[in-house]
Amino acid sequence: MSRFAPIRCGSVSRRFLFAAILCPLSAYVDIETEDCTSLARIYEHQVDRRLNVPENEQRAYAELLAKNLKAVGSNQAQYSVIVDRNKFVQAAMIYWTSSDGIFHFIGASPVSTGKPGQFDHFVTPTGIFEHTTDNLDFLSQGTPNEFGIRGYGRKGMRVYDFGWQTAQRGWAEGGSGEMRLQMHATDPDSLEKRLGTPQSKGCIRIPATLNAFIDHYGILDGDYDQAMTAGTTFWVLAKTREATPWSGRFLVVVDTGRTERPAWSPLPGSGVRGGNADRNRSRKALRRRQGETSYTN
Secondary structure: OOOOOEEEOOOOOOOOOOOOOOOOHHHOOOOOOOOOOHHHHHHHHHOOEEOOOOHHHHHHHHHHHHHHHHHOOOOOOEEEEEEEOOOOOOEEEEEEEOOOOEEEEEEEEEOEOEOOOOOOOEEOOOEEEEOOOOOOOEEOOOOOOOOOOOOOOOOOOEEEEEEEEEEEEOOOOOOEEEEEEEEEOOOOOOOHHHOOOOOEOOOEEOOHHHHHHHHHOOOOOHHHHHHHHOOOOOOOOOOOOOOOOOOOOEEEEEOOOOOOOOOOOOOOOOOOEEOHHHHHOOHHHHOOHHHHOOOOO
């Protein structure tokens, strides 16, 4: 099966699973004349931190995604994002799903989810989370905190808001609590290089180029697009975005229960494809020790 081949769910067993500036779209593909899977090629060009997920793993994650979409009665053609919070995986994958249940793998990248053990740090909750206009997104201001950390990434990065969710507290005696579940970029100098390991307070940190990709092509903007057809406008959406007809609205978080790290999801700095941006960053910024032990979202 090629990278763009379809995955029909129900045909495989359940098993363990899993940006620089956007290049001009016209250089790679015209989404007005290509089908839904054309974004897989664009992903390879525009997302600088990528994971080479084997085909059998792509199928296994498609099965998990299918189960979650079925649980909420969603059977429309759409893009969606699935995240494996397992500490040995820490990866996000984008799929396109047809209305008749065929899944196409678009791409995968390392992420960071909740790291328990410190005050106000939650374990990222599992389940299916809808991205709607009930919880409006916003853009990062790019301002550093008292430790010099830009928790939401550089200025202009979109913060995807999934509202208040119940999650397991990762400090003191544990128990359940409420946290604001968001998916966003992170500090490009100190924290993006850690993607692939748990680091956050419970949110999902993603590469800046993946953030820009999801934003530019409206991967999770189904509810926003629907509202815009009714005349609503959103300042958070760039005028240059190129949303497809298949904008979705679902983020799925799973934990595959692995007990060892798969070869396709290496530790930071030991095999993630791309990563030129990391090598070009200021050495001085990378040595900023104060930021190494500080966390924001």
